[in-house]
Structures are given as structure tokens and as C-alpha cells.
Amino acid sequence: MREIRCALHVQSVHSISLITQSEPMRSIVSQIDSISASDSSILLIGETGVGKELVAEYIHHTSVRSGNPFIKVGLAALPPDLLETELFGHAKGAYTSAVGEKKGLFELAHTGSIFLDDIDDFPILLQSKLLRVLESRELMRVGGTVAIPVDVRLITASKVDLKDLVNRGLFRADLFYRINVVPLVIPPLRERAGDVPLLVNHFLGRFSANGAPEIADDALRALVRYSWPGNIRELRNTMQRITLFARGKIALSDLPPEIREENPLELMIKACNRCFAEGKMSFDEVVTCLEKNLIRGALKEATGNRSHAARILGMNLSTLRDKLKKYNLPDEA
Amino acid sequence: MREIRCALHVQSVHSISLITQSEPMRSIVSQIDSISASDSSILLIGETGVGKELVAEYIHHTSVRSGNPFIKVGLAALPPDLLETELFGHAKGAYTSAVGEKKGLFELAHTGSIFLDDIDDFPILLQSKLLRVLESRELMRVGGTVAIPVDVRLITASKVDLKDLVNRGLFRADLFYRINVVPLVIPPLRERAGDVPLLVNHFLGRFSANGAPEIADDALRALVRYSWPGNIRELRNTMQRITLFARGKIALSDLPPEIREENPLELMIKACNRCFAEGKMSFDEVVTCLEKNLIRGALKEATGNRSHAARILGMNLSTLRDKLKKYNLPDEA
């Protein structure tokens, strides 16, 4: 486990690392540390792949329950009809194939923590039972008649704002307030691009037999510039794939094309913003300039054929004609 | 004088070099070589700084008159009231201060060539006299009574299309036809960017005591990308300035900012075209995308103040509000 000083902020507990130097994540680590003595329910909000599971582990292992079980449940991955029994167990003979009693995941987490990922996908019919379990701190197995005490700390994760689901009647408001005692928003990777170099280095080191290889400057810039729609999971997978094929220093050419090449749309937006902000052009001037150039390009490609040019541009011939007249672009201007 | 093989085309005559590897210039050199035995009047057309004077020298020194005088006249640089006497001389007592007779530049060019630069600036009142001299092959000094024979080859240069001036009555049609026997259009440097590396190397070598220094790749790319509105003259001056201050290899940081940094407008146009061509977006989608982003940027800069944002964008508040509604951009989306 590498420990880095000065500008970095690495908390390593129980071989779990939250690697960051960005302010958004530092703030979250601070909040987690400040409630480590607490038993409060925590709701982690963030996009797929941002590392909610890792954060949940960190929370558990820095809490007073760190020596006790930590049960992770991906709710979205469980078949809906098995969900109840998986979570709460079932009594003997509860249904045809229930030849024996079964402990649920909540029982297994007794005295420890349970992490319910994708709580936004939780069936609303089970929400009332979950709420009862949380409030009474005991559960009734499916088909059972005996209340079984459970002492668990609840950590949940959602990829959307549960308030929206509450407003749409898809999530119980009372359950929401119960699990949202401490909300933590995990930012997407594109909002903490400053962490990308650390994470890249971390995963390259993780997957390389000889320690993290060096990265060319332009390759690093491309990695930082990329928006990482798949967040840390995508970054991790990308680094794993790179270490399989790259030799020595990581070059720009070692990166997959969607990272290596700047997205044309992003490039355009950046250029337009820069032109508008620096080029002293008004909104209309920028839009007009864009339209003119797109039209010119299409006419060139269509060798002056206006009908074809209109089709290229995805507009009506009449519309193109009107624009040609408006901008005084009669021929292949 | 360096001679380069293979891909290059360097004609060196009498310590004059036309350095090029681009097709447009090669074509011109071929035309010049093919008329070297001719005495035809040549009209060079091209922007300021493209090297018309150098081309004129080359023409003279590859012609049969190469051993005879070559007189260069920048017509725009001469005071209009002295123009006639400079070109055609004057007799003794032609005017108060004319204490002696004076040969004009045409006489000095006898048996050789005369190069009249900026012929587009030539006063229309002198155009008839010039025409008479060219047709009769003799001249009358200002205030003189004796016809003096002159045998000169005429090379003229213009930075505009003289036909336009003829159409507007600013240039005599008969004179135009007389001097336009062989028109040669010298392309601007931006239309033969392939020559930039050669020219950069040439001038760096010219101005460096220790031979041409090496250039970093990104610096060379910036030099090629630059549009060189001042053409070769600007390139020459830039290289001279660089060799004064740069040490060793020429880096991107050694270049002046207008070359080092890509012009925002050009960048935008390039990016927009690429986005449209590669990004599989329709005209409307591109325009919409641009508008949304410009609006978002303005709102961000105005911290949500729509009146301010409208002013930033240079549009009416009502217009901005209509667009916000159209694009469903309610808050700082």
C-alpha cells in the first residue's frame, strides 16, 4: 500500500484506500471520519461506477462495528421474487420448496453493517417491511411467526435522487427519511478530474508486475480530459486493459480511441465557448458564423447541388434557399 | 546556397532562390522557365508579402536579358508628383529646380528589365504616357523635345485584380492588355502551407550564425497552421526575431502568441465542421447544441441572473427567456 504525502490525501484502512486529492472527495472523507462513532443510516448518492461500494466498505471499516460482519447486497442483481427471502430469510415450510429454515442477509449482518446498493430499484411492496425492520430492530422471516432481533447499521446507495422517486410515488417518504439520515453525494469522476492522475497511477500499479509504468504527458492529458462516463469502474478496466498490451512508458497510442481522440462535439463546444468568450463575438455572430460554415461545407460536398446540400444538412430545400439568400451565399461562396 | 534533393524544387540562379515544394509554386516556376526566351510583359498578381519582387528578379535572371540592368520601382513608395520624372527623367530647365537634365528609370533599364511594383496604385494620368512608351519603345523626358529610344522588358506587380480597376474606370483597359501578356498569380502562403517548413528552415539558416537550429514538432505544426496574413515577409521577419532570442532548439514558447495560439474563430470553424462531418449530427442539432452551451456559459458567468446573461449574449431578455423555455433550461442547468 503506497502512502503519498503532501498534496495527496490517502486514507488506508484494512487494505481499503480512498485515493483522492480533490476537494469534493476530501470533504466526503472528512464527513465519514467525523461520524465514525455514529450508528446513523447513510445514503450514498452517485452515478454508476463512482465507487459507492468502496465508500461503504470504508465507512464500515472506520466505524465501531469494523470488527463485525459487513454484508453487501446488490439489490438490482437479485431476482425480485427472491428478494424478500434473501433479505429476511424464511421459516420451514413457508412455501413448497422451503424444506428448511433460512437466515436472511439481515440476520447475517447482525451486530455489523449491511450495504444495500441500488436502493432506488427496491420494490415498493417490500419497502414497508424494510421500514418495519429498521424501526423495530427485529424481523419476521417469510412464513415465520417468531420475531428475531437484528442489530445492523444500514448503508444504502442510489444512483438517482430519491426525492424524485418520492415525489413520483415510487418510493415511500417515511422510508426515505429513515435511510437518509446522513446523505453523501459521491461526485462523478469528471467533476474531480484532479483525481484521475492518482487513480491512473494507482490502478496501473495494481495491474503491473513491476510497479506503475510512466505515462507520457500527452497521454495523461487525454486521460484527464476524457469525461469517464463509466467513472472509476471504467478507469479501472481501462488501466487493466492497457497494462496487458503496453510495454514500458504509456503513450497516447496505447489509449483506446474514445479517450485518445477528443470528441468532435466536445471540441466544438470548447472552441465555440472560447471564441465567444475571447473572440468578442456576440451570440448571433457565433451562431451565424457556424451556420454559414456548415452551409458552405455542405454545398462544397454536394458540388453546388442545393437539393443534395439540403439533404446533407437535414433541412428542407426551401429552408436552405432562404438561408442562402439571408447570408448572401449564392454560389459556392 | 543549400541544394536539397528529392521532394524539393529549388531553382537557384544568381544567388536568388525560389524555395518551394508545393504544386502551385512549381507550376509558376515552370511557366517562368518556359518563357525565359521571351520578352513578353509579365504581370504578377498576389497579396502583399508573397514575394512578387523575388519572383520578378528570378524572371529577369533566367531571361536572355540577365546580364543587363534590372531596375526595381516601388510605385506606391514614390511621391505621386515625382513619379513622372523618376520614371521618364526630365530635360534641363523643365521646371524651376531642374538645373540639369536627368535620366529616368526607364533609361537606366535600357536593354534590361524594369519591375514596377504596385502598378494598381499607378495614377491614371500617367497611364497614357506609360502606354505610349511601351508601344513606341521610346520616351520623351519631362520638358524635353527629343525622343529617346528605350528597349526594356516590363514586369509589373499588382496586389489586386486589375480587371476590377478597369471595370471601375480606375485603370486603362488598353494599358492593362499591354502589361497583362503573361499573368502570373502568386498564391498567398496560406495556400501553400507545404512550403512553410522549407521557408522557415531557409530563413533560420539565413539569420543564424551556426546554421539553421532544430525546431520542435509542435512549434513547426503551429507555424504551418498559422495563416501568415503578412505572407513570406512576415515569416521572414518572424524567423529573424526568433533567432535573436531563442537558444538552441526552437520551442513552441519561442513563437509569438498569435502564432503559438490557434485563432479562436478558426478553431471554432474547424471544430464545427469536424463535429458536423464526423459527429453524425444534423444542422439543427449542431446549432441547438451550440446555442445551449453558449447560454449555459452565459448563465454561469452571470450566476443565474438572466438579465445579465442576456446582456452577455447580446440579446433581449425576452429572447433569452424564450430560448430557455424552448430548450428547457430552467435554472443553472
Add this chain to the structure above:
DNA sequence: TTACCCCTGGCGGATTTCCGCAGGCCAGAA
């Protein structure tokens, strides 16, 4: 408390834009 300035929303009129329709022309195929 009052006055002033600025922002925002609602709304409607004028102008611009989009585009469909009809007709003519041209080139190529039957």
C-alpha cells in the same frame, strides 16, 4: 417609510423562419 433600480414573468404584436405547392427546365432513358 418612500423612492429608485433591477429582475422576472406574462403576454401579445410584428417579423422572421420554415416549408409545402405548383410550374418550368434539363438530362437521360425508353
Add this chain to the structure above:
DNA sequence: TTCTGGCCTGCGGAAATCCGCCAGGGGTAA
């Protein structure tokens, strides 16, 4: 020679856009 398909132009109606006007609210200074 006729027919067909495509392109282009003129033109007018519907829809969209631009923006001015009015009213209300909030903040600040006198």
C-alpha cells in the same frame, strides 16, 4: 419523340422567433 426524375424558383401560409410593454416583487439607499 415522349416520359420520368431531379433540380430550381416563386410564392404564400403556418409556425416560430424576437422583443416591447406592463405589472409585481425584492433590495438598497435616503
